[in-house]
Amino acid sequence: MRSPFRPDDVPDPAILDNHRPLIKSFERRGLIRRGLSLGALVMLTGCDVKRPEAVESALLAISRFNDEVQALLFDPNKLAPTYPASMILKPPKFNAYYDVMDVKPVNGATWRLELSGLIADRRPWTIQDLQALPQRTIVIKHICVEGWSYIGGWTGVPLRTFLQHVGADLRAKYVAFKTADDYPSSIDMASALHPQTLLATEYAGETLADPFGYPMRLRTAVKLGYKNPKWVTAIEVTNKYPGGYWESRGFSWFAGL
Amino acid sequence: MDKSGQSRGSPKEGAVRTRTLSLAASFIAVSCIAHAQSATPGGMPPPPGMNLAESAAMRFPQPVRVGDLLHRTVLQPVESQNVLGTVREVVRTGSGTIEIVIDFGGFLGFGTRPIAVPVDAMVLLGQDMEVVAFTPQQLRKFPTFSPTGTTPVPNDTIIKVGLAKPSH
Amino acid sequence: MSAAVTARGGRTGRRLHPLPVRIMHWINAVAMLIMITSGWGIYDDDVIIRGFHFAKFLRLGDWAAWSLNWHFAGMWLLAINGLIYLGYGVVTGRLRERLLPIRVSELLHTVRETLHFRLEHADITTYNAVQKLLYIIVILAGISQVVTGLAIWKPVQFSGLVSLLGGFQSARVLHFIGMAVIFGFLVLHVVLALLVPRTIWAMLAGGPVLARPGSRAKAPGP
Numbered sequence: 001m002r003s004p005f006r007p008d009d010v011p012d013p014a015i016l017d018n019h020r021p022l023i024k025s026f027e028r029r030g031l032i033r034r035g036l037s038l039g040a041l042v043m044l045t046g047c048d049v050k051r052p053e054a055v056e057s058a059l060l061a062i063s064r065f066n067d068e069v070q071a072l073l074f075d076p077n078k079l080a081p082t083y084p085a086s087m088i089l090k091p092p093k094f095n096a097y098y099d100v101m102d103v104k105p106v107n108g109a110t111w112r113l114e115l116s117g118l119i120a121d122r123r124p125w126t127i128q129d130l131q132a133l134p135q136r137t138i139v140i141k142h143i144c145v146e147g148w149s150y151i152g153g154w155t156g157v158p159l160r161t162f163l164q165h166v167g168a169d170l171r172a173k174y175v176a177f178k179t180a181d182d183y184p185s186s187i188d189m190a191s192a193l194h195p196q197t198l199l200a201t202e203y204a205g206e207t208l209a210d211p212f213g214y215p216m217r218l219r220t221a222v223k224l225g226y227k228n229p230k231w232v233t234a235i236e237v238t239n240k241y242p243g244g245y246w247e248s249r250g251f252s253w254f255a256g257l
Numbered sequence: 258m259d260k261s262g263q264s265r266g267s268p269k270e271g272a273v274r275t276r277t278l279s280l281a282a283s284f285i286a287v288s289c290i291a292h293a294q295s296a297t298p299g300g301m302p303p304p305p306g307m308n309l310a311e312s313a314a315m316r317f318p319q320p321v322r323v324g325d326l327l328h329r330t331v332l333q334p335v336e337s338q339n340v341l342g343t344v345r346e347v348v349r350t351g352s353g354t355i356e357i358v359i360d361f362g363g364f365l366g367f368g369t370r371p372i373a374v375p376v377d378a379m380v381l382l383g384q385d386m387e388v389v390a391f392t393p394q395q396l397r398k399f400p401t402f403s404p405t406g407t408t409p410v411p412n413d414t415i416i417k418v419g420l421a422k423p424s425h
Numbered sequence: 426m427s428a429a430v431t432a433r434g435g436r437t438g439r440r441l442h443p444l445p446v447r448i449m450h451w452i453n454a455v456a457m458l459i460m461i462t463s464g465w466g467i468y469d470d471d472v473i474i475r476g477f478h479f480a481k482f483l484r485l486g487d488w489a490a491w492s493l494n495w496h497f498a499g500m501w502l503l504a505i506n507g508l509i510y511l512g513y514g515v516v517t518g519r520l521r522e523r524l525l526p527i528r529v530s531e532l533l534h535t536v537r538e539t540l541h542f543r544l545e546h547a548d549i550t551t552y553n554a555v556q557k558l559l560y561i562i563v564i565l566a567g568i569s570q571v572v573t574g575l576a577i578w579k580p581v582q583f584s585g586l587v588s589l590l591g592g593f594q595s596a597r598v599l600h601f602i603g604m605a606v607i608f609g610f611l612v613l614h615v616v617l618a619l620l621v622p623r624t625i626w627a628m629l630a631g632g633p634v635l636a637r638p639g640s641r642a643k644a645p646g647p
Contacts, residue, residue, distance in 0.1 A: 051487055051491060056491075058498075059491065059494040059495065059498055060494070062494070062497065062498040062501070063494050063497065063498075066497050070579075073579060073582050074582065075582060078581060078582055078584075079581075080581040080584065081581075081584050081587075081588070089383065089384060090320075090321065090322070090325065091319035091320070091321060091381065091420070092383075093381075093382065093383030093384075093423075094317075094381075094382075094420040094421065094422055095422050095423060096422060098422075099421075099422060100316050100317055100419070100420045100421060100422055101315045101316060103317060141580075141593065143580060143593060144423075144471070145470075145489070145493070146423060146425065146470035146471040146489065147467070147468070147470060147471035147473075147597060148383060148423070148471045149593050149594060150383050150384060209317070209319060210317055211317040211319070211420055221581065222581055246490070249490060250490030250491055250494060251490045251493070252493070252494075252497070256579070256581075256582075257579060257580050257581040257582070330475070332475065336469060336472070336478050337472055337475075337476050337477060337478040338471075338472050338475050338476065338478075339475065339476045340475045340476055423470075423471065425469060425470050425471070425489075
């Protein structure tokens with residue numbers, strides 16, 4: 001089948017010979033990389049780039065406005081519904097921006113949680129250190145932006161307890177996360193201090209399994225699924241907007257439930 | 258969007274621009290075809306040289322109670338999440354492999370027939386299951402399940418099943 | 426057009442569709458199309474009817490993030506315009522005047538006539554019982570979409586509403602059914618409007634002048 005992209009006027013093949021050195025040097029300068037990223041863009045958009053920049057920036061401006069509205073709607077004392085342990089889905093549902101086969105398990109023995117930003121005590125934490133803090137178990141609904149949901153049971157130290165313990169500036173605006181799978185994420189301080197926001201280390205009473213973020217992941221009942229980074233390696237408290245993986249690709253930042 | 262910003266980088270030399278464009282166009286054409294293909298099959302046979310068990314092992318098999326698998330909807334791993342059937346029971350074959358007996362096909366639960374699919378060809382997707390290693394066309398050719406030579410696996414047994422992420 | 430109608434009406438009177446109604450109608454048309462087609466994009470990320478997804482060319486937004494951004498931008502247009510429309514309709518009495526009362530006998534009569542392809546449409550200034558019912562249904566469906574949409578958007582903040590709707594997934598299904606009702610109305614509405622093109626022109630230019638403001642007496646047919 002004739003490609004719709006093939007130009008009507010095919011250039012004279014002699015041009016190739018005349019410019020061979022130039023083409024060679026061009027190839028060296030990352031033609032494949034560029035071609036691949038174009039291909040990746042096309043995969044993302046499905047063969048036609050049909051989002052004019054003006055429309056895109058208008059939609060993003062409204063999305064930022066909606067983030068403000070969402071923050072106003074957020075009641076820090078409102079608890080998400082909880083469920084009996086018998087309703088926990090075992091194992092939980094897997095999702096990531098890559099396939100499950102590409103999960104890179106983290107070694108819990110050498111894992112450290114690094115701290116930075118507006119935190120008084122920035123010493124790194126081991127998993128045992130985290131588990132020595134008061135723990136909390138919550139059985140809550142995980143709601144994905146895609147529309148699916150399931151009930152999961154999570155145990156860990158409440159992020160509020162942790163932030164208080166390390167002397168974080170609780171008036172700061174953001175709590176940002178870095179992960180082993182290169183999935184930066186961040187949430188607002190009010191949601192970070194919500195009683196149903198945990199640094200989870202267990203699921204359904206068992207150590208978190210590799211594909212679900214072992215040794216530690218964020219689990220908050222007040223945000224959509226994509227605001228729950230797995231394999232967390234660093235926490236930063238900051239007033240500078242940290243963004244996130246999906247947020248930089250168009251998803252709402254606040255993403256509150 | 259950083260992704261488009263990255264790919265919009267165009268070569269500085271004007272002379273090569275047209276050729277770059279046609280090259281880029283061919284990349285677009287190729288990736289469109291690849292995209293179209295990857296969206297359709299709903300069956301991903303193990304990579305060459307790898308058997309079902311080896312490919313299932315790459316999907317981080319998780320412990321699950323057999324009783325929790327019963328009645329689960331079995332889906333095709335495609336965007337429209339076509340229903341292939343429902344889990345009827347879990348059996349162990351004479352050779353020791355575990356198979357999931359699915360009430361396969363039919364319409365709205367009527368006119369199904371049981372087929373046995375190796376657990377290594379299936380994955381857990383939240384509250385559902387998916388058949389990843391066989392297409393519906395292949396499953397249609399599966400023989401109707403006969404319990405002879407198999408033993409039912411009790412509900413309280415814990416088996417391991419691989420995972421998948423949602424298809425869309 | 427305006428002059429002609431005025432001349433026929435004999436004096437400047439209230440139009441069938443006053444300017445605010447026409448503006449709100451077309452804003453609503455745009456908002457509904459944005460909400461429905463972007464909603465299809467969101468739907469496709471996790472289908473509700475297994476085996477059924479909307480073709481890519483029908484979706485607004487090239488992938489889920491942009492469908493969502495369209496949806497959460499369109500919601501303001503739909504909700505604000507809808508609120509003003511309902512407020513206007515209640516304050517001016519237009520809703521009551523145009524949509525009530527519906528009599529069952531009248532309804533059965535119109536259905537019978539419709540089935541015999543004897544639909545009365547010489548006079549576009551009054552709605553028949555089926556029209557009244559359909560408009561009431563679509564207004565209620567629109568309100569329902571805002572409520573179920575709010576439940577899906579903020580299932581923790583409005584957890585009481587969510588449990589009233591039977592849970593998060595049930596709220597999603599209701600939101601989907603609401604879309605189907607509105608879409609079904611839309612198809613019928615457009616088909617009927619195309620069959621009687623005067624109604625489209627009326628929604629653009631205002632339509633005939635009503636005989637006496639506030640009265641339900643029939644205006645002279647164009």
